[in-house]
Amino acid sequence: MFEKAVYINSIASIHPPVSEPADRIPGTRLKAEEPDYKQLIPNAGARRRMSRIIRMGVAAATRCLQEAGEAWQPDAILTATGLGCLEDTEKFMNSFLDNDEGLLAPTAFIQSTFNTIGGQIALLLGNHGYNNTYVHRGFSLESALLDAALLLAEGKASRVLAGSIDELTDTLYAILARFGCWKNAMAGEGAAFFLLSDQPSAASAVQLQAIDMISSPEKPGEAYLHAFLKRYHAEEATILYPEEYKQYSGEYPTAMGFGLWYACHQMKEKGLPAILLCNSFLDNHSLILLKQA
Amino acid sequence: MKVFITGIGAISGIGQGGEEHLASFRSGQHGLGKITLFPTRHDVPVSEVKATNDNLKERLGIPRQQTLSRTALLGITAAQEAWQDAAIATTNGLRVGLISANSTGGMDLSEQFYPLFREDNSRGRLHHVASHDAADSTERIASYLGLTGFRTTISTACSSAANALMLGARMIRQGLLDVVIAGGTDALCKFTLNGFSSLMIVDREPCRPFDASRAGLNLGEGAGYVVLQSEKSLHKSPYAELCGFANSNDAYHQTASSPDGTGAWLAMKNALEIAGISPEEVDYINAHGTGTPNNDASESQAIYRLFGDRIPPFSSTKAFTGHTLGAAGGLEAVFSVLAIQRGIYYPNLNFTTPIEETGLMPVTSYSEQNPIRTVVSNSFGFGGNNTSLVFRQINR
Numbered sequence: 001m002f003e004k005a006v007y008i009n010s011i012a013s014i015h016p017p018v019s020e021p022a023d024r025i026p027g028t029r030l031k032a033e034e035p036d037y038k039q040l041i042p043n044a045g046a047r048r049r050m051s052r053i054i055r056m057g058v059a060a061a062t063r064c065l066q067e068a069g070e071a072w073q074p075d076a077i078l079t080a081t082g083l084g085c086l087e088d089t090e091k092f093m094n095s096f097l098d099n100d101e102g103l104l105a106p107t108a109f110i111q112s113t114f115n116t117i118g119g120q121i122a123l124l125l126g127n128h129g130y131n132n133t134y135v136h137r138g139f140s141l142e143s144a145l146l147d148a149a150l151l152l153a154e155g156k157a158s159r160v161l162a163g164s165i166d167e168l169t170d171t172l173y174a175i176l177a178r179f180g181c182w183k184n185a186m187a188g189e190g191a192a193f194f195l196l197s198d199q200p201s202a203a204s205a206v207q208l209q210a211i212d213m214i215s216s217p218e219k220p221g222e223a224y225l226h227a228f229l230k231r232y233h234a235e236e237a238t239i240l241y242p243e244e245y246k247q248y249s250g251e252y253p254t255a256m257g258f259g260l261w262y263a264c265h266q267m268k269e270k271g272l273p274a275i276l277l278c279n280s281f282l283d284n285h286s287l288i289l290l291k292q293a
Numbered sequence: 294m295k296v297f298i299t300g301i302g303a304i305s306g307i308g309q310g311g312e313e314h315l316a317s318f319r320s321g322q323h324g325l326g327k328i329t330l331f332p333t334r335h336d337v338p339v340s341e342v343k344a345t346n347d348n349l350k351e352r353l354g355i356p357r358q359q360t361l362s363r364t365a366l367l368g369i370t371a372a373q374e375a376w377q378d379a380a381i382a383t384t385n386g387l388r389v390g391l392i393s394a395n396s397t398g399g400m401d402l403s404e405q406f407y408p409l410f411r412e413d414n415s416r417g418r419l420h421h422v423a424s425h426d427a428a429d430s431t432e433r434i435a436s437y438l439g440l441t442g443f444r445t446t447i448s449t450a451c452s453s454a455a456n457a458l459m460l461g462a463r464m465i466r467q468g469l470l471d472v473v474i475a476g477g478t479d480a481l482c483k484f485t486l487n488g489f490s491s492l493m494i495v496d497r498e499p500c501r502p503f504d505a506s507r508a509g510l511n512l513g514e515g516a517g518y519v520v521l522q523s524e525k526s527l528h529k530s531p532y533a534e535l536c537g538f539a540n541s542n543d544a545y546h547q548t549a550s551s552p553d554g555t556g557a558w559l560a561m562k563n564a565l566e567i568a569g570i571s572p573e574e575v576d577y578i579n580a581h582g583t584g585t586p587n588n589d590a591s592e593s594q595a596i597y598r599l600f601g602d603r604i605p606p607f608s609s610t611k612a613f614t615g616h617t618l619g620a621a622g623g624l625e626a627v628f629s630v631l632a633i634q635r636g637i638y639y640p641n642l643n644f645t646t647p648i649e650e651t652g653l654m655p656v657t658s659y660s661e662q663n664p665i666r667t668v669v670s671n672s673f674g675f676g677g678n679n680t681s682l683v684f685r686q687i688n689r
Contacts, residue, residue, distance in 0.1 A: 113450050131678055
């Protein structure tokens with residue numbers, strides 16, 4: 001599918017606990033286990049100003065770069081989010097409602113912008129490279145990964161940092177409850193970042209082989225999945241269904257970010273030769289094919 | 294592989310469609326007026342699209358009772374116009390994509406929902422919040438146009454739509470799509486009005502891009518889309534080529550631009566490199582030119598740095614349309630294409646005195662039939678997000 005091979009050389013994720021068996025009752029709120037941010041965002045002033053989702057995103061991105069163990073800058077930074085910085089958005093709405101549009105502090109407005117996290121990462125790294133943000137429900141992370149593959153194929157980049165972030169707030173939980181979303185799903189959140197390259201690193205184990213995005217009221221059936229695997233000569237791939245990883249992550253627009261992190265781990269731990277990772281969110285369905293590099 | 298533009302669609306405070314926009318530019322008619330879309334205590338001029346949501350629905354044949362955000366309605370209007378303009382008889386065998394951009398999703402409707410909801414979580418109508426996410430308008434456009442293929446949404450504040458065109462061009466060049474409808478849409482809402490006001494960058498007077506006395510921007514709304522096509526899929530003579538594009542991060546401040554315009558300079562320089570065009574060959578720059586002291590100083594420095602003593606004619610069209618945020622790059626792409634087709638220099642309204650440091654003088658009067666082969670269009674956003682696009686006349 002891609003003109004150049006795409007390797008996943010480093011992964012990092014902030015997500016709800018995977019170790020303890022969660023109380024898997026629909027409607028459960030799964031909260032991301034946040035790290036000690038002091039290590040990951042040493043600038044105290046910057047850390048304090050950041051809202052929770054920004055801290056999660058910046059920390060996951062930083063950890064991803066640190067784990068790559070290389071000092072250089074990424075050539076591009078891509079972020080993905082279904083709903084963006086909800087806490088900041090709501091905070092700013094409350095501030096102009098409470099103050100009858102009087103004098104307002106701009107911080108929440110500034111941080112409500114969808115590309116805040118991508119911008120913050122660039123700012124902290126002093127990175128002048130390509131920077132883009134995808135905000136299309138269940139295609140957000142998939143679009144960012146596709147863009148990364150394009151950048152590598154164009155020869156414009158050899159290391160691309162791409163990741164996804166979504167946060168669960170009280171308001172979001174309450175609104176989605178009224179839509180009936182928690183009848184069959186748990187509510188989740190998380191941040192996951194990936195360092196993609198056209199060159200495998202020594203530690204690299206996973207190659208991103210293909211991405212498919214399907215818009216349809218119906219989920220793609222087994223026949224579709226097998227035809228897809230056949231097209232990429234990957235019939236041996238283990239199919240990873242959303243139910244398996246969403247029992248840990250819960251449901252949110254970019255749950256695929258956790259799914260991809262989980263799939264990379266599964267490949268290493270179980271020595272699987274290939275995984276077909278599936279996701280469905282509303283009418284957006286996506287497939288990501290991974291292979292041992 | 295070359296990328297061609299075969300369709301354009303635009304709606305803003307100065308009209309709907311290319312001809313209405315050109316008539317306004319020709320007669321110096323800006324779109325500024327009082328805010329009528331929602332009650333607010335801010336008394337600042339804005340450039341509203343002169344049509345209610347019901348008007349827009351009526352024109353599109355959408356039943357009045359159907360709830361759509363204004364963002365989606367403006368987007369459908371301009372995307373449909375571009376799609377019709379491209380006049381692709383059949384999409385059989387063509388891979389058609391939609392790449393749309395916006396800055397605040399369906400915030401105009403969320404603002405009807407939230408004040409009730411925050412009083413009582415069981416209140417507020419759900420269909421007023423169902424279009425909150427940025428993808429909603431994109432999905433609505435796809436559904437209205439009957440598109441079933443690739444779609445995605447980009448949101449990088451005020452450079453959003455330019456980034457949508459850039460991704461579209463790159464996907465065509467890589468052979469992933471044959472046809473892409475790309476652009477952006479944004480509706481005025483209380484959220485952005487209060488946001489930009491809180492940053493103290495909204496002018497109470499009509500904005501004065503690149504003028505020494507400039508004191509801020511005027512907000513606007515609208516949508517602009519183009520149809521991009523691969524050479525192989527062409528069925529008619531295209532308007533222009535989208536031959537260069539680049540995005541670069543200023544990495545200076547979350548909202549402010551660097552004094553030396555590094556991000557803007559890199560974006561223009563890299564876009565021209567991809568196009569294989571030297572700065573001397575640029576015939577016109579449609580500047581970002583918001584009218585804020587910071588942007589125009591930074592952009593001027595970047596232009597000066599790249600073009601030296603050979604500054605091409607340039608202007609900002611934002612004193613006409615207001616700053617349409619996530620739609621600006623789409624609207625200004627349409628203006629750039631029209632500039633190439635008819636040799637247009639757009640006037641930069643309200644300019645009298647140049648900025649002292651750079652002394653740059655924008656074009657201040659409208660003219661047609663100028664020798665314009667190459668146009669650079671700039672779109673810069675929060676998060677240091679700077680994008681430049683290069684449009685080129687078709688070699689005949």
